Structures are given as structure tokens and as C-alpha cells.
Amino acid sequence: MYVKELEVINFRNYSNLKIEFAKGLNILVGENAQGKTNVLEALNYLGALKSHRGNKDKEIIKWGKNKAYIRANGSRNIGDFTLEFLLSLESKKEIKLNGIKINKTSEVFGTVNSVIFSPEDLRLLKDGPDVRRRFIDNELNQLKPKYHHYLNQYNKVIQERNNLLKQRVNNTLIDIYDEQLSEFGSFIILNRIEFIKKLSIISKLLHRKITNGKEEISIQYKTDVKDVSLKDIKEKLYRLYKENIAEDIKKGYTSKGPHRDDLIIFINGVDAKSYASQGQQRTAALSLKLSEIEIIKGETGEYPILLLDDVMSELDLIRQKYLLDSLKDIQTFLTITSLNDIEKFNFDKKRVFEVYNGTINVKEI
Template sequence: MYVDSVRLINFRNYMDLNLELNKKVNIFIGKNAQGKTNLLESIYLCSAGKSFRTNVDKDMINIKKNQCYVGAKVFGNHIDKFIEIKLERNKPKRIKINKLELEKNRDLYGGLNVVVFSPEDLRIIKDGPSERRNFIDREISQIKPVYRYNLNRYNKILFQRNNLLKNMRMNKKNKHLIDIFNMQMVKSGSKVIIDRARFVENLALSSRKIHRDITYGKEELLLKYRTNVVERFDDILYIEKKFMEKLEKDINNDILKGTTKIGPHRDDIDIFINNMDSKTFASQGQQRTAVLSMKLAEVDIIKEEKEDFPVLLLDDVLSELDKDRRKYLIHTFRDLQTIITSTDIIDLGEFDSLEKKIFCIENGNVNSNAN
């Protein structure tokens, strides 16, 4: 899979840009605040229908304008798509594929698969469980779009149940409503749990091998999915049964606290390096290598599921890696389209054997200066 071209109008600091990309390596060089990350954001938007930097769509509209447009031509195995997204300040987002407007934004998933790696991804290890949940939620949604539907449904029911719990502290007559919410939560939540468990299992296997290769066998990466609902994930009926039992058992405590204690909204991923908690005991270099291994494992998983490579977006990360890790990463570029940003004139000699296109970015203007 690859992005053939991108068109941007009033997107961030790009007023009007037509950009043709190489099928393999594309390197964008420029100083900070010139628009490099904005370009990657526009491509990610065509994949996920949202930004990887903000939850507010209107932030992507040029500050002096009321609307913006992003278009991308995408090709791959049995894929020929023209994805268009229009954002307006006071109107819903509009998404089209091959000129046909989507009724639901989730229908965009799978049209363009991407993996993005940026310095902020260290938060997967450094920050709390919500960051790790968001990480796996984004990736599962690409390979299984119905997952996003189940997750959104679960979160909606959870919100309603929590509101009811708060009211029941004053009036406990709504027990029958709690029973209804419990059944709905169990159905959608159990699907979320089993999809997360299977994804993390695959991610753990692939990232463990990659991490061994990157560290020359000196370090062992271990990922483990953790939920407070169950400890085994081989039977969805078993998950539903245990989930319901725990919700019913904790009802009085939930009413007292006004919130739901049990469920996938409390899930986490344990990340260990050489059997030690990476958040507490790993160096920043070790953490970066672990996240890199996880990101490259995502590439493998998407390739396996979709029978085509995703597009790899690297936002100013090469300069943060040592020579050996750069060498390993660059080796993967042979198989997939990669779009790289850098503030430095990186050692282009490392890319000599690769098909590539090099661009310079300055204040939203993009020029190709070498091949």
C-alpha cells in the first residue's frame, strides 16, 4: 500500500499544496515549526479520520480560514482509492471515498493503513494506562473496524451507567436499570476484551523477536495484557459470565463511589525489559527501543491481516536512534512506503541503496531537491 499523492488546502500552515510521493522512501527536511509534522498528520487523518496530535478537528484548520480540505490517492493490493476529508468550524466532518460520501466515519477504517512513530510515543511507556489503551485501540481499529463500534458502544453504556450510579446514591429504586446496563456492558465489553487480548498476544510475539534482533539478543521484551475482568481469554462466554458476576458483586461499592470499577476501561499493558518494569527501571534509550519494536510489530501484524504493508510515518525519530538501531529501521524501508521528517540533514548515505525522494519544507512550502 502507498500514498501516491496528497492535496492540502488551508490545512494547518499549508494553504495550497499538491504533493507527489515516491512509492518507497520520502524524506522531508526542515527546521522546527515549518510544517513537517502537519504533513504526516494529514496522511494519518486520511487513515483514521482524526489526528494523532489533537482530539479537536478544527485545530487542523488554518487559523485564518473556516474550512480545510485533505485529499489522498491511495494504491495497493486490490486498492485504488481517492480519500477526501473536509473540515469546517461549525459543521460535521465530511469524508468521501472515490467521490462517495461515507454515512459513518468508521467506514473509513481500512482504506489506508498507517503506522506512525514519533518522539511522543514514549508516552506509551512513560504515561498511565489510558495512553496504552489508546495505543492498542487505534491499531486494532485499523485491522478490525467493527472493534471501534464495540468500543464506542461500551464507552457510551459506561457513561450512562456511571450517571445512574451517582443518582442511586440518593435513590436506589433503579436496580432494574442497572441490570439492563450490565447486560449491555457485558456484551460489548467482552468483545473489546477478547479483541485486545488477541492483538496484544500477536504484538508481544512479533515485538519480542524484533527487540531481540535490535539488541543483538541482550534484552528481552515482554508485553502482557491485563484486565480486572478475567485472566484467560479463550472463551467469550466465559468472559461474559465472569464480567457479569463481578459487576453484580461490586454493585454496592459502585453505587457508593458513583463509578464503575470493573471493565475494560481499566485495562493496561505491562511492558517489561529483562523482567523489569520498563516505566520504572528502563533507560530512555531502552524505552525508545521497546516502543520502536512495538511499532515495527504493528507493521508485521497489519501486513499479516491485510496482506499488504501499511505506510510508515516517522516523525523526527531517526536522530534519536543510534547507528545500529537506524540501520535496523532503514532495512525495513525496502518493503514499504516510508515518510520521514527530520530537522537535520541526516546522513543520506545510509539511504544510498534505497529508492527515495527528498523534500525541503519551509513555512508550508515544499520543494523536491534530490532523488
């Protein structure tokens, strides 16, 4: 798949922008704070239906405006598509797919699949468990719309249960929430287990290539419920909530469940978070992000668009070369501050855009 054209109105620092992309490599070059990342944010919004920066919709609307608009024309194996978003300070966002209004966001998940790789992702290993859970959840949201629904419901119920725990209410009332959490949580855990199996196999192969066989990566899903059937996970999860109710009331929050799970990443059998060098951690992060691309290809039959936000300067020459050599069949969007190394980007279909203060011009090279 690929995105042919993007239009945004009152999005971040862009008042009105319409831009046509190449099928291959699209390079956005300019100094910092000119709007390069904002273009990638709009592109990623097409697949994630939210900002990868953690901002709410109202925070990505241009300052002083009430609404923002995003439109993309693209193509997939099944045909062309037009995806539109109208964001407002005063009402819920409106979504249209091929001119038809969509009422449920789950109905447009998968129209655009995207993988974004930014300097923050290079800290995937050394940051907290919430970062690694988000890495998993963002991927599953795109591949399985039902997962997005169950995850949202689980988070809502967790918040309600935590409110009750702080009020020290009776266990009978909390039991209602435990049943709901077991229902939603078992679906989340089972899908994470299946995803991590694929991630583990693919990342192991990619990591060997990047390191010339010198390093072996392995991934372990850290969870309190390790069963492999939905029924067994649901039952064990329910017991887990009940067994920890006294401790949860004391703490004022739910201490067990998929919202507390983590990914443990090992390099040559050693916990990478604690003992790997910065270079090893970055290589592992690169392996995980490239594995995302292959998993999406395996699930959908098409490569996603890839968004590389200022990561080239964070990688050494060997990792840069491996990354770029891996992207020949993928529509890629790359932000950089200088074209000095343009000869490295040996793509047949390439387009360079100069970004300055919310304006973009095609650059002849």
C-alpha cells in the same frame, strides 16, 4: 500499499498544498514549526480518521477558516483509490471513497493503513495505562472496523453509567447499562487478547534482533477478565460490574472493565516501566511499533505506510540503522531538521521535500 498524492486545503498552516510522493522514502526536512508534522498528521488521518495529536476535527482547520479538505490518491493490491475528507466547523465531516459519499466511518477503515512513530511513542512504557490502551485500540480500529464501533459504544455507555453513579441512582437502572457494557466490553477484551498474542510473538523476535539476543521482551495483558470465549468474558464482566456497584457509587465512576486495563511489558523478566533504563524503554517501544507493521502485513497482505515524526534524533545510531534497514519495502515518511546524515538513508526510491512556513518544494539531491 502506498499513497501517490496528497492534497490539503486549509489544513493546519497549509492554505493549499498538493504533493506527490515516492514509493519508498519521503523525507520532509525543515526547522521546527514549519509544517512537517502537519503533513504526517494529514497522512495518518487517512487511516485513523482522526488526529494522532488528540485534537478534534475543528482544531485542525486552519485558523480563520470554516472548512478544511484532505484528499489522497493511492494504490493497493486490489486497485487504486481516492479518499476525501471535508471537515467543517458547522457540520459533521463528509467522507468520499472513489467519489462515492460514505455515511459510516467504519466503511473506510482499512482503505489506508498507517503506523505513526513519534517521540511520544518512546514514552509508551513509562506513561499511564491510557497511552498503552490507545496504542492497542488505534491498531484494532484500523484492522477491525467493528471494533471501532464497539469501542465507541462502550465509551458512551461508560460515561452514562458514571453520570448515574454520581447521582447515586438505584441499582435497577444501572443494571441496564451493565448489560450493555458486558456486550461491548467482552468484544473489546477478546479482540485485545488475540491482538496481544500476535504482538507478543512478533515483538519478541524483533527485540532479540535489535539487541543482538541480549534482551528478551515479554508482554502481559492486565485485565480482570482472562477467559478466552466471548460468552465467558461477557458473563464474568457482567458479574464484575455488579460486585463492584457499591464501591463504584462511592467513587462516582466505574472502577472495573476494559477501560481500566493495561499492558505490562517486561525486559529480561523485569517490569520495564519501573526498572528499565531509558535506552531499554526506547528499544522496547521501537519493537512494539515495528510489530504493528508486521501485524498489519499479516492481516491485510500489504505493508502500511510508516510515518516517522522526528524520532531519528531520539534514537542512537544502532537503533537508527536497524529501523532504516527494516523499511526497504515500506513507503516511509520521515521528518528531520537537517540533511547532514542523508547518506544513511540508502533507499532506491527516495524523495526529499524542503518545508518552510507552510510551503513545500522538492529538493534535488
